[in-house]
Amino acid sequence: MTVITSVASTSVDPSRRGRTSPIRQFFKDPKARVGFGIFAFFVLIALLAPVITPYNPQSTLFIPLQAPDARHWLGTTGNGQDVLAQFVYGARTSLTVGILAGLTATAIGIVMGMLPAYRGGTFDLVVSTFTNIILVVPGLPLLLVIGAYIHQTGSLVIALVIGMTGWAWQARVLRSQTLSLVSRDYVVAARLAGAPDQHIIFREILPNMLSLVVAGLMYSCLYGILAEASLEFLGLGNINATSWGTMLYWATQGAALLNGAWWWFVPPGLSIALVGMGFSLMNFAVDTLSNPRLRESS
């Protein structure tokens, strides 16, 4: 998985196109509609979990390893839990942690990308070198090692740790865009207007690269969901929490493969891929929004 956002192409200048509302334009793209539809579907499932299933996801009341039937639409786990209940409640954890990780990464990316580009000089050199180092140090092994040390921690910590290892690409993209915006006349004009630095960075420059930030956020959420699932799958998260990742962990522990219990491990993995696809499609659409040449081709 590589990022679809190419920096040079995304010169964000909506003014020259006589824009309609960017949100409406976004939803004109069928990719965006499908992507958002998938995302909304899973959010809805997560929100409506108690309505969808009467069962407690953790209760081990049922006969283990039952195939799907009218009572248990997605069968039961090896421990006698209802898979559907686990699945819909698990959506809550997986989505929350993934999105939180994505937001964390984006926030760090904005600061670590924009500040050095705006300040320039040695500060920029040091921070951007640091960013490039974090970018090339492989994230998952680092995550595993950290996970091994802070064994059995809460979901919030996991989200923060994922966010803290996944911001570098966005910082790099935002840095180069900031570099190209910082010499624009309207930024110079804001300096002449006596505006303080934080005003220039967050009110003058940032709004003009919102599409990059949003595309990056989509991508970071995708990364966050995948990373969370990986950690949980390996038992490095909180194995007692209900999430799509822990479902896969327990499925492996309970030899779901050997027992042919496909209903146990197919739904969570498939959903991770679908949610990821949803984010990816939205990322695509945001990219298209700021890059007309990609639009005519789709």
Added chain:
Amino acid sequence: MKYVLNRVGFLLISLWAAATINFFLPRMMPGNPVDSLIARFQGRISGSALHAIELQFGITHQPLWFQYLAYLNHLLHGNFGVSLTYYPASVMTVIGNSLPWTLGLAGLSTVISVALGLALGIYSAWHRKGWLANALPTMSTFTAAIPFFWLAMIFVYLLGYLLGWFPTDHAYTSSLVPGINGPFILSVLHHGILPACTIVISSLGGWLMNMRNNMVQILGEDYILFAQAKGVPDRALMLRYAARNAILPIATSFAMSIGFVVGGTLLTEIVFSYPGVGYQLFTAIENSDYPLMQGLFLMIAVSVLLANFAVEMLYGRLDPRVRRSGV
């Protein structure tokens, strides 16, 4: 030349950074996890080995800078300490046994995945009217989001257990003696197909989409139009004019992609019990074998940094602008 020096400099800095992260991670963690480890292994391994671990993880009264210098010194001499799981084997020995498997698996899969992804990306950008060309990018948004380990599970289930076509664990049939002989090599290939397919399918989509986007961009440039008007044959236009320029920006995102592929390889190895560094890392984590874990992490990081350096050198050769400007 300036470009080369620049990149060598960055390689050295990033190697140092990886080593430093490795040093400080265990010391930054809450509730000193190594203490309980030492307690657990008291009496089971020799006193000197235990003392070495205490030094390695900072359970000592020496000042931090002294520990740090000693650590760097050990690294430079290839001394990564002793593995607890495989005691008395050294961490270096374990790494030496597992690294080739991972390099082979990840290397081969990456080459196939990049080649296939770029080719499909070019196809998808060039034949924009065809249904397949249009379906490919959407399909790859899905494949790119499939968790590696889940795809591995599906393969194990379908092609391993249900159909029985492929073995589902280890790198070769354990009754065979490793060596350069027909049965062994066949066994290795047979065992490697599913893990390789997992990695290729999961990482293909990124290359495809990236290449396609760049191609579409470039096909809209005036110089392509001009070349077309001039009568450059389509094939040459597609490959020599468009694809060549479209590949260049991809190299810059390779840094992150390679890390991602390596992460995926680790997960794939774990599902297939493939005896590479990923599986060893997982074993080390499960057994709280911190020396082995740290050594593996450092080794993985170093491999990725070197791979990235190699790509950057290649990039410098491909792109004359980089070669000259030295930016």
Added chain:
Amino acid sequence: MSEPIEVLRAENLVVRFPVGGRGRWIVPVDNINLTIHQAESVGIVGESGSGKTTLGRTLVRILEPAKGRLHWHTHDVAHIRGRALRHYHAAVQMVFQDPFASLNPARTVFDQVALPVRCHRRMSGAAQADRVESLLDQVGLSPARDLREKYPHELSGGQRQRVAIARALAADPQIIVADEPVSMLDVSIRAGILQLLTELKEQLALSFVFITHDLASARYFSTRIGVMYAGQLVEMATAADITRRPLHPYTRLLMAASPGSGMKAPLPETTQGSPDLSAQRRGCPFAPRCPLVMDRCRQATVEFRWLADQHGVACLRSEE
């Protein structure tokens, strides 16, 4: 007539940029002396690449000069930073060439005009809103209510430039540097903007530095005119004087090129590329294109000399 009050004086101003590493420099502003008096409008005329925009941006201290001094009343502002620079910006404002680029596409008209009102004049709330409204009114954008919540892309080019002028006025400056303020606009609306600037100059006793490539509009707008070539000031005189008696061959060339001029100058050499701005050049920078070039011109450094009270030139021919 009383002695005019001096507001801003550039002394031996030099601005340079590195090019391509290896210690090579270009010098788009090369040893320039220039004085701006109160309520006076000085035109700076030159072709693209003459360094006129760089000079303008240095006077406003968007750029920092490498050498020389910049006197604002009695202070040297050449190298000030931080709070002092912010203070200076309240007094010296700029109107940019391209109103598309100088207005932030993501912010409303009100936001952009209110920014200097808030930051420089420390106004907020109703006072700020009133001030913005009166500014918009002042630049002919009324009723202001219809416009204040609009984004730049919803305005015409002329309206955008008026907003940019309102923003420059908002800080209550003493000098406005206008960098080709009409060159990006449709010909039909240029006159209106020039008219507006003239009115403002007279009403507010503002000083203007009016940068243009077009001698005709400089003459219309300015009391004195400086002609720049390749980073150097080659001639400076009152608008009337320079029209009647241009001394530098380059000025004559500009005169001959402007429409409706009866002036006939010898045809210049035009096969040369853009003027050489590199730090290593020698002699008169105009020599390669000059129809009256002498051998000495290619070697000797040409000094700018005042011939009469208000008329100066940098040309060896003028010394004969």
